[in-house]
Amino acid sequence: MTAIRRVLFNLFAWTVVLAVAFPLFWMIVTSVKPQSELFRRPPTFLPETVTFEHYWTLLTRTGFLDYFRNSVILSVATTLTVVAIATLGAYSLVRFRYRGRESLAFLVLFTYLLPSVVLIIPLYLMLVTLGVSNTIFSLVIAYTTFALPYALWLLRSFMAGIPEDLESAALVDGASRMGAFRDIILPQLLPGIISTALFTFILSWNEYLYALVLVNSDAARPLTTGVMSMLISAFNIEWSLLMAASVMMSVPLIVAFAFLQSYLTSGFGAGGVKG
Amino acid sequence: MADVEFRKVRKAWGAVVAVDDLDLAIEAGEFVSLLGPSGCGKTTTLRMLAGLDFPSAGEILIGGRRVNDLPPAQRDIAMVFQSYALYPHMTVAENIAYPLKKRGVPRGERGPRVAKVAEMLQLGPLLDRRPRQLSGGQQQRVALGRALVRDPRVFLLDEPLSNLDAKLRGHMRAELVELHRRLGRTMVYVTHDQLEAMTMSDRIAILEGGRLQQFAPPQAVYAAPANRFVAGFIGTPSMNLIDGELAAGPAGPEFRAPGLALAVGPLAAGTQPGPACLGLRPEHLSFGTGPLAGTVQLVEETGHEAIIAVTLGEGGPRLVGRSPAGLALRVGGQVRLALNGPAAHLFAPGPTGRRLNAPSPSGAVAAAAAGDQP
Structure with missing residues (x-):
């Protein structure tokens, strides 16, 4: 009886894994098939000949690297901005007492009540007025507006988990407020900061809608919209190039996850305070 | 000159008053406990002294210097x-060295000073560990080490022993007393445990409802409580408090309650007959013989003595007394008992009714009363 249940459970689990993994597998396979094999019927599951010509084409004959650079700059800048503001903001929301503190915390979530389509037009007009439209900087501002509230809430709960006594102890031991923040709070907050940074990075790396509306020049286009406009036209979709581009777009995220996963799971701050 | 001084200090959070009208002068080198039940304002007082909270009114002085607006x-x-508030991401050595680092002590000097403190507290083998790898008692010693590594003017201790088990607590209590004797520094110690306060302090400040009730040496607090709250708070089992009436008897003032009439000692000048409260410590009841009869309610044998609860007469007051072990008493049975009238305390009515006894001629109480106003 238990054996049957185990088999059934395993079967179910593997079905789910396959359903999730197959598109990724197909993406990789398609990207290394030669053009001739691409639309063959019946399809070949493992490519008969492996070729990296699509990757080469993408890197040398298209604007892929420019878009990639834009995306890196954009995501890193957004992540740094969001984490810096959210860390200080969360600190203020948790440690200082002032009127409307709770309401303020809820108010920032209001952004999520409105669909982004509603926010895009006013945001676009504002950015035009500021004279920064069509730049990476404008996207950094736009992404910050929707990543910041979530980051703030995430960090707020991490921050609330740090005992106030630790900071008081640092103050008594001779630290200034900023000193205590740097020496004590930041190291304790590291897992929170890393998960927030990862979340923000993924959000801005994959964002499409704002990038489509706010940026209209190749110099500032990130990967998402860049690859679309480059490889998909009304008449033709360059499948193998598109898949190669997708693989290369996924790599930074996979690398980031692989390195930071241990940080996310380790109980870094546990055990400092008894009680 | 007082080392630490509170002058008319008041702390309010909105409408809630945590500390009110606090006057306290702590001498240099004194060990002073702030004692009181939860929410009496003792921790707030300590945090104001530390600079973690700021008084709403009044002045705080450390070494004659006004520190109201100084950061910790x-x-x-x-x-x-x-x-303990140990920094979890630092080793024991880094934890202890942190106050030195923040005060700009050069790196080369920090090592020897940390080593000296570690030796004093037997932390040597633990210096490379992190706080979470230590037991409660070890963490406590590290916290102490971090305070001792500098030579500050005043040590503040906020219930440092409350997270330890009973045996270790007794041990650390003795260690702290020894440490205070060796350092000779002013220490302010917050606790809700009267045993800690009584055994360790030079003087005890008893707080209740944000107000100072009494500030005196432990024996004075015990022998001559300044008011009814202190009388009921200090001592285990606590003092018997009986509400009744003060009247003029044939041989001087007399306290009367249902089933009880007791001649009491000289009273403070200006005391009028009327409602009052009689306080009698359990050791001032004696069982076996005496003018009074009571019904035994409860007998608790602790080994070397018995704690006995009796009610006087029919529906009279319930009294708790101690008696040497070996007295054969049965719950529900009758017992003769006597009250030591001259040792009784008298208080004005109300939860913090003031003491009505005249300063006693007996040595201990006289000394205690003198200690009241240093």
């Missing part, structure tokens, strides 16, 4: 927290 770093204090 500039007050020349060290503090041990109830939670």
